[in-house]
Amino acid sequence: MKLLAYNVRTDESMFFQTFAEQYGVELHTLPYSPTLENAGKTEGCDAVSVVTTSITKEILEKWKASGIRCVSTRSVGFDHIDIEAADALDIPVSTVNYTPASVAEYTVMLILMALRKVKTIIMRGSVQDYSLTSVRGRELRTCTVGIIGAGRIGEAVIQRLRGFGCEILVHTLKPNEALAPFVSYVPFEKLLQKSDVISLHAPATAETKHLIGQKEMEKMKDGVVLINAARGTLIDTQALIEGLESGKIGAAALDVLENEKKVFYKDLKYKVLSNRELALLQSMPNVILTPHTAFYTEEAVSDMVEYSILSCKYELEGRDNPWRVNG
Known part of the structure; x- marks a missing residue:
C-alpha cells in the first residue's frame, strides 16, 4: 500500500515512520493541506490520510481519477469531508478514535x-x-x-x-x-x-x-x-x-x-x-x-496516526474496517 499523508506535523512524523514500518506501508508525507491545485500529488498512491481541512467533491473526483481508493481522516469528526460525493465516487471514508x-x-x-x-x-x-x-x-x-x-x-x-x-x-x-x-x-x-x-x-x-x-x-x-x-x-x-x-x-x-x-x-x-x-x-x-487542543496528547496522536494507517490498510486488503463511516 502506498499512502500519502497531508498536514503531517513534526510531532506526528515519528509515529508515521514507526507505524509505516510496522505495517509495511510505503509512506509519503506533505506538510500542507490538500487543495484542488495539489490534488495531483496523489498520483500513484492508493490511499490518503488527512486532518480537518475541507475535502470537497472536486478534490475527491481528482483523487479518484488518480487512483485513490480510500480516504482516512486523523480525527473523530468527518464533517469536513463531502461524504455524499465520496459515496457517489465509491470512495470509503474512515475516521479514527483515540484514548478518551x-x-x-x-x-x-x-x-x-x-x-x-x-x-x-x-x-x-x-x-x-x-x-x-x-x-x-x-x-x-x-x-x-x-x-x-x-x-x-x-x-x-x-x-x-x-x-x-x-x-x-x-x-x-x-x-x-x-x-x-x-x-x-x-x-x-x-x-x-x-x-x-x-x-x-x-x-x-x-x-x-x-x-x-x-x-x-x-x-x-x-x-x-x-x-x-x-x-x-x-x-x-x-x-x-x-x-x-x-x-x-x-x-x-x-x-x-x-x-x-x-x-x-x-x-x-x-x-x-x-x-x-x-x-x-x-x-x-x-x-x-483554547484552540481545539483537548485531544492533543502524545498517546492520542500516536493512536490517530496508527489507526489512520490501519484503516487504509484494512480497506485495501478487503478486511472489516471498524473506522469506516460511509458505504
Missing part, C-alpha cells in the same frame, strides 16, 4: 478552571494584582453536572467526575446500565433546568447543530457554566454571547468554536482576527478559550 482520557481529563480541567475563575486569577497575577476581589469560586462537589452525550468520551468524563462527589445528570441516546449507579439519566429539558455545569460530548451532525441555543439557555439556571470540548457547532455562538452579556450564562470554557477553521492552529499574533465572535469571547473574563 485526553479529552476527558481536559474537560474536567476546564470545569475546574471555570468554577474557580482561573482566567481572571492568572491575568491579574500577570500585572501583580494578587487581590481576592471577584475571584471567589465554587467547589465542584456542591454542583450538579449535566453531561450531554455519553459515548466513549462522555463516559470517561463521568468516571473522572465520580471522585469529586458531584451529582451527575446524563442525557444520551444510548444509556449505559454500568453507569446507572453513579448517574441519573434524565430528559434533555430536565438536564438543562437542573444543572449548574453543562458539558457537551455530542458529535457534529445536522440534528445537533445549535443543540444549545437561546431557547435552551433560557431554560437553564442563572449563572450556569457551559463547557464544550466536542464540536463548535453544538452551541449557537451569538446566543452564547448574549447569554454571557446578560449574566444568564455565568461562565463558559470552550475548546471548540463555530467557524474556527480559519483561526485555530495558525499563528495570527500580527493579524486581525477574521472571527469577530472569537475576539469578543476572548475579551470576557469569564470565558476560557
Whole structure:
C-alpha cells in the first residue's frame, strides 16, 4: 500500500515512520493541506490520510481519477469531508478514535478552571494584582453536572467526575446500565433546568447543530457554566454571547468554536482576527478559550496516526474496517 499523508506535523512524523514500518506501508508525507491545485500529488498512491481541512467533491473526483481508493481522516469528526460525493465516487471514508482520557481529563480541567475563575486569577497575577476581589469560586462537589452525550468520551468524563462527589445528570441516546449507579439519566429539558455545569460530548451532525441555543439557555439556571470540548457547532455562538452579556450564562470554557477553521492552529499574533465572535469571547473574563487542543496528547496522536494507517490498510486488503463511516 502506498499512502500519502497531508498536514503531517513534526510531532506526528515519528509515529508515521514507526507505524509505516510496522505495517509495511510505503509512506509519503506533505506538510500542507490538500487543495484542488495539489490534488495531483496523489498520483500513484492508493490511499490518503488527512486532518480537518475541507475535502470537497472536486478534490475527491481528482483523487479518484488518480487512483485513490480510500480516504482516512486523523480525527473523530468527518464533517469536513463531502461524504455524499465520496459515496457517489465509491470512495470509503474512515475516521479514527483515540484514548478518551485526553479529552476527558481536559474537560474536567476546564470545569475546574471555570468554577474557580482561573482566567481572571492568572491575568491579574500577570500585572501583580494578587487581590481576592471577584475571584471567589465554587467547589465542584456542591454542583450538579449535566453531561450531554455519553459515548466513549462522555463516559470517561463521568468516571473522572465520580471522585469529586458531584451529582451527575446524563442525557444520551444510548444509556449505559454500568453507569446507572453513579448517574441519573434524565430528559434533555430536565438536564438543562437542573444543572449548574453543562458539558457537551455530542458529535457534529445536522440534528445537533445549535443543540444549545437561546431557547435552551433560557431554560437553564442563572449563572450556569457551559463547557464544550466536542464540536463548535453544538452551541449557537451569538446566543452564547448574549447569554454571557446578560449574566444568564455565568461562565463558559470552550475548546471548540463555530467557524474556527480559519483561526485555530495558525499563528495570527500580527493579524486581525477574521472571527469577530472569537475576539469578543476572548475579551470576557469569564470565558476560557483554547484552540481545539483537548485531544492533543502524545498517546492520542500516536493512536490517530496508527489507526489512520490501519484503516487504509484494512480497506485495501478487503478486511472489516471498524473506522469506516460511509458505504
